[in-house]
Amino acid sequence: xxxxxxxxxxxxxxxxxxxxxxxxxxxxxxxxxxxxxxxxxxxxxxxxxxxxxxxxxxxxxxxxxxxxxxxxxxxxxxxxxxxxxxxxxxxxxxxxxxxxxxxxxxxxxxxxxxxxxxxxxxxxxxxxxxxxxxxxxxxxxxxxxxxxxxxxxxxxxxxxxxxxxxxxxx
Amino acid sequence: xxxxxxxxxxxxxxxxxxxxxxxxxxxxxxxxxxxxxxxxxxxxxxxxxxxxxxxxxxxxxxxxxxxxxxxxxxxxxxxxxxxxxxxxxxxxxxxxxxxxxxxxxxxxxxxxxxxxxxxxxxxxxxxxxxxxxxxxxxxxxxxxxxxxxxxxxxxxxxxxxxxxxxxxxxxxxxxxxxxxxxxxxxxxxxxxxxxxxxxxxxxxxxxxxxxxxxxxxxxxxxxxxxxxxxxxxxxxxxxxxxxxxxxxxxxxxxxxxxxxxxxxxxxxxxxxxxxxxxxxxxxxxxxxxxxxxxxxxxxxxxxxxxxxxxxxxxxxxxxxxxxxxxxxxxxxxxxxxxxxxxxxxxxxxxxxxxxxxxxxxxxxxxxxxxxxxxxxxxxxxxxxxxxxxxxxxxxxxxxxxxxxxxxxxxxxxxxxxxxxxxxxxxxxxxxxxxxxxxxxxxxxxxxxxxxxxxxxxxxxxxxxxxxxxxxxxxxxxxxxxxxxxxxxxxxxxxxxxxxxxxxxxxxxxxxxxxxxxxxxxxxxxxxxxxxxxxxxx
Numbered sequence: 001x002x003x004x005x006x007x008x009x010x011x012x013x014x015x016x017x018x019x020x021x022x023x024x025x026x027x028x029x030x031x032x033x034x035x036x037x038x039x040x041x042x043x044x045x046x047x048x049x050x051x052x053x054x055x056x057x058x059x060x061x062x063x064x065x066x067x068x069x070x071x072x073x074x075x076x077x078x079x080x081x082x083x084x085x086x087x088x089x090x091x092x093x094x095x096x097x098x099x100x101x102x103x104x105x106x107x108x109x110x111x112x113x114x115x116x117x118x119x120x121x122x123x124x125x126x127x128x129x130x131x132x133x134x135x136x137x138x139x140x141x142x143x144x145x146x147x148x149x150x151x152x153x154x155x156x157x158x159x160x161x162x163x164x165x166x167x168x169x170x
Numbered sequence: 171x172x173x174x175x176x177x178x179x180x181x182x183x184x185x186x187x188x189x190x191x192x193x194x195x196x197x198x199x200x201x202x203x204x205x206x207x208x209x210x211x212x213x214x215x216x217x218x219x220x221x222x223x224x225x226x227x228x229x230x231x232x233x234x235x236x237x238x239x240x241x242x243x244x245x246x247x248x249x250x251x252x253x254x255x256x257x258x259x260x261x262x263x264x265x266x267x268x269x270x271x272x273x274x275x276x277x278x279x280x281x282x283x284x285x286x287x288x289x290x291x292x293x294x295x296x297x298x299x300x301x302x303x304x305x306x307x308x309x310x311x312x313x314x315x316x317x318x319x320x321x322x323x324x325x326x327x328x329x330x331x332x333x334x335x336x337x338x339x340x341x342x343x344x345x346x347x348x349x350x351x352x353x354x355x356x357x358x359x360x361x362x363x364x365x366x367x368x369x370x371x372x373x374x375x376x377x378x379x380x381x382x383x384x385x386x387x388x389x390x391x392x393x394x395x396x397x398x399x400x401x402x403x404x405x406x407x408x409x410x411x412x413x414x415x416x417x418x419x420x421x422x423x424x425x426x427x428x429x430x431x432x433x434x435x436x437x438x439x440x441x442x443x444x445x446x447x448x449x450x451x452x453x454x455x456x457x458x459x460x461x462x463x464x465x466x467x468x469x470x471x472x473x474x475x476x477x478x479x480x481x482x483x484x485x486x487x488x489x490x491x492x493x494x495x496x497x498x499x500x501x502x503x504x505x506x507x508x509x510x511x512x513x514x515x516x517x518x519x520x521x522x523x524x525x526x527x528x529x530x531x532x533x534x535x536x537x538x539x540x541x542x543x544x545x546x547x548x549x550x551x552x553x554x555x556x557x558x559x560x561x562x563x564x565x566x567x568x569x570x571x572x573x574x575x576x577x578x579x580x581x582x583x584x585x586x587x588x589x590x591x592x593x594x595x596x597x598x599x600x601x602x603x604x605x606x607x608x609x610x611x612x613x614x615x616x617x618x619x620x621x622x623x624x625x626x627x628x629x630x631x632x633x634x635x636x637x638x639x640x641x642x643x644x645x646x647x648x649x650x651x652x653x654x655x656x657x658x659x660x661x662x663x664x665x666x667x668x669x670x671x672x673x674x675x676x677x678x679x680x681x682x683x684x685x686x687x688x689x690x691x692x693x694x695x696x697x698x699x700x701x702x703x704x705x706x707x
């Protein structure tokens with residue numbers, strides 16, 4: 001993975017599991033396919049002759065556009081997953097996400113209040129988990145999805161130990 | 171599934187920086203104090219003032235009294251019987267029913283009062299409430315973020331006050347004690363602050379009340395300036411525009427209807443102005459070893475205490491209408507105040523200075539940031555308030571981005587002193603955000619596609635919830651990246667330097683004067699404007 005402009009230099013990013021693509025695809029399917037199906041309803045009704053109003057081109061265009069957008073989002077998923085990275089530095093944890101809208105975040109160990117691990121049904125089947133870091137600020141929306149379970153457990157223990165060693169007040 | 175599969179759930183750090191852990195409702199199945207560890211001897215359980223439930227529920231009682239009382243009065247004045255003929259026969263039943271309702275509610279009030287107890291001991295303040303569903307709350311004293319004494323009008327008439335005790339929790343107040351006698355509330359505040367500050371309790375007399383810390387008034391806002399600031403607010407601007415528009419419309423369409431629409435609008439506006447005036451009236455700020463004391467209010471008064479180092483971020487703003495008069499407003503993020511719950515109360519609590527001159531602003535900055543971390547604070551902070559380009563050592567948005575931010579690029583910028591990061595923005599709505607290094611929680615660089623094309627990035631500092639959202643917009647990518655690294659290093663150093671939450675313990679033995687004069691920072695000396703800072707009011 002190439003280094004992006006806003007990534008600090010000299011960082012070797014740890015990548016999340018490629019299996020996380022499956023989780024994202026399932027999430028994508030639940031959201032987008034439902035939308036496309038609902039939007040196709042007028043088309044079906046117009047074709048069946050039940051509805052007269054929306055002209056055929058309109059009834060066809062709307063779901064088509066939605067479908068194209070959904071496919072576009074689907075095509076992006078592998079790249080988005082590859083763009084997620086984290087790196088443990090001496091005093092903070094770096095997390096990066098995004099291709100178009102990139103974000104690189106640094107969470108100092110001494111600021112972590114607690115660490116959550118969440119496992120959804122699809123993640124469980126694939127042996128993955130999502131790690132969430134919480135500081136006193138709700139703006140710290142730091143999570144690392146798609147970690148292999150063993151790596152998640154290791155990271156959690158590691159973060160807890162480092163946090164305890166460097167704990168600061170508010 | 172492997173054996174190492176992590177279990178879902180939080181891995182809470184022991185004693186972690188307080189946010190999650192500081193105020194926890196303890197499910198109290200044993201409500202007696204004897205079963206609580208550490209509460210045995212050094213703090214007795216006390217009750218709030220017996221009149222409190224009535225002061226809290228007075229609106230309901232007044233409403234009932236008004237409806238029944240008015241009917242009764244009208245009928246007796248008109249010489250009619252108090253009850254209609256057909257009801258008179260059942261009057262005794264009605265009276266009995268009404269009496270029961272009244273009795274039950276009074277009994278409820280009394281039970282609520284009886285089962286509400288509080289205690290300060292062993293580094294904790296504990297409050298028990300409820301008689302069916304009991305709750306015990308405890309909050310750690312050294313995590314205190316702010317203490318408020320609130321006096322609504324009615325409580326003030328009876329000489330009572332509510333004490334609000336905030337720990338680092340974004341939600342509701344950790345501990346609310348309503349109502350105490352005003353002297354007791356002050357005494358309790360002094361005790362809590364003394365314990366929180368780490369003042370040693372005399373082991374021989376643990377019950378001895380802590381003396382209230384002396385304070386020194388720094389500034390006050392004269393009422394005429396408050397009125398002026400309200401008249402020159404954005405709200406007034408829209409009022410004038412709206413008023414003119416409706417007059418013009420009414421004249422043009424020859425219709426009177428527009429005036430009728432104005433009546434509710436005018437009432438709402440009057441209420442809003444009144445609320446702001448009532449809240450902001452007689453605003454004074456004072457400094458004491460316990461921190462910054464803010465007092466304000468016309469009918470309902472409030473006294474806030476912000477212990478040293480509790481301000482997470484600060485914002486100085488100047489709307490365009492205030493510029494000719496040189497007025498500024500200051501707002502702060504304090505952990506525990508949280509986001510604005512309801513507009514009036516919340517925004518008043520997070521306001522450090524509703525309206526003030528440059529000298530006032532500098533004075534308050536000196537209180538919040540006793541060590542500005544630069545030899546020329548007036549120059550640097552002055553440039554942050556009003557400057558452009560590289561005044562005062564600010565690094566601005568590069569010139570190539572002027573098409574993205576045609577007005578702002580000369581003003582968007584940052585400057586770092588040894589103790590704080592200054593972010594300035596806004597050509598019309600001037601804004602300066604100050605974040606002490608040791609208060610930075612985490613930070614992030616953001617870059618969207620357009621910003622990438624222009625080679626700029628945004629740096630966001632994360633802080634506790636509040637009105638201040640520190641964000642450096644459109645800095646050159648390499649500058650933002652360098653700042654990202656430097657800021658991480660500075661915050662790390664600052665965290666190391668900060669050793670304890672008990673602020674009086676931080677004072678080196680042999681220099682007791684430093685504790686009582688936090689004003690005496692380098693900010694106080696330099697400029698002539700600042701020297702009048704303390705003389706306002």
